[in-house]
Amino acid sequence: MLPNKTLLEARQLVVNYKNHRAIDGLDLSVPAGCVYALLGGNGAGKTSTINTFLGFNRPTGGNVFIDGESPEQNPAVVRAKVAYLPENVALYEYMSGLENLRFFCTLANIRLSRQHAHDLLVNTGLQTDAHDRRVSTYSKGMRQKVGLAIASAKQAKVMLLDEPTSGLDPSAANDFAQRVRAAADLGMAVLMATHDLFNAKQVADRIGIMKAGRLVEEFDAHTVAHDELEHKYLAHARGLL
Numbered sequence: 001m002l003p004n005k006t007l008l009e010a011r012q013l014v015v016n017y018k019n020h021r022a023i024d025g026l027d028l029s030v031p032a033g034c035v036y037a038l039l040g041g042n043g044a045g046k047t048s049t050i051n052t053f054l055g056f057n058r059p060t061g062g063n064v065f066i067d068g069e070s071p072e073q074n075p076a077v078v079r080a081k082v083a084y085l086p087e088n089v090a091l092y093e094y095m096s097g098l099e100n101l102r103f104f105c106t107l108a109n110i111r112l113s114r115q116h117a118h119d120l121l122v123n124t125g126l127q128t129d130a131h132d133r134r135v136s137t138y139s140k141g142m143r144q145k146v147g148l149a150i151a152s153a154k155q156a157k158v159m160l161l162d163e164p165t166s167g168l169d170p171s172a173a174n175d176f177a178q179r180v181r182a183a184a185d186l187g188m189a190v191l192m193a194t195h196d197l198f199n200a201k202q203v204a205d206r207i208g209i210m211k212a213g214r215l216v217e218e219f220d221a222h223t224v225a226h227d228e229l230e231h232k233y234l235a236h237a238r239g240l241l
């Protein structure tokens with residue numbers, strides 16, 4: 001069987017902020033159908049990596065590709081292929097979840113009927129009585145569901161998640177993890193920066209630990225024991241490895 005196509009790739013990526021090196025020769029690849037969880041202590045370079053894939057950071061050295069395209073050279077093409085969910089999904093507070101979904105789709109040149117928007121929100125598990133309610137009344141988990149619906153409407157090939165489960169209760173985090181898994185099972189490549197080891201084990205196929213802008217460990221998420229993962233994570237974060 002042929003391996004799945006690589007949709008997210010960093011090759012010898014270096015990112016400096018003025019004199020500070022945030023990413024230091026990162027090689028990373030995520031194929032279609034894979035959830036890759038990026039762990040690492042504060043300042044390890046996880047968000048900088050995601051921001052470079054999004055085209056917000058320009059590589060100082062090396063390259064990043066999304067489905068073979070460079071975010072720097074083809075920003076519009078890359079934007080169409082990518083869904084991004086930051087820790088707090090930014091939505092218009094005075095608009096309903098459904099209106100936000102349709103609005104963000106319009107920005108991506110997708111015309112979504114009201115019914116289709118409802119169906120997409122139902123698929124994310126957002127309760128129907130919330131679809132027409134202002135987002136200002138939504139919990140964090142509900143906002144993320146709107147974010148997932150936008151990703152689904154865009155038929156994004158790649159999803160970038162930055163600490164998506166921080167602040168979610170265990171049930172909401174589990175629900176979110178299952179929906180991310182389902183998106184990957186349909187062929188998306190997912191890169192998720194997280195501090196949540198439990199969630200990483202639950203949803204990911206591959207787990208990487210970053211430290212000082214480098215990938216210092218990689219694991220098969222299906223076979224690594226939680227204890228081993230925790231031990232390595234803490235040891236790297238404390239500078240013991």
Ligand SMILES: Nc1ncnc2c1ncn2[C@@H]1O[C@H](COP(=O)(O)OP(=O)(O)OP(=O)(O)O)[C@@H](O)[C@H]1O
Binds near residue numbers: 017020021041048
């Ligand atoms: N805009 C910026 N200007 C200067 N330095 C930055 C900037 N953004 C990040 N850094 C620095 O780059 C390094 C990597 O930061 P980054 O936010 O990528 O880490 P992280 O792994 O996402 O951390 P956290 O888990 O705390 O979110 C840190 O040393 C940080 O202080």
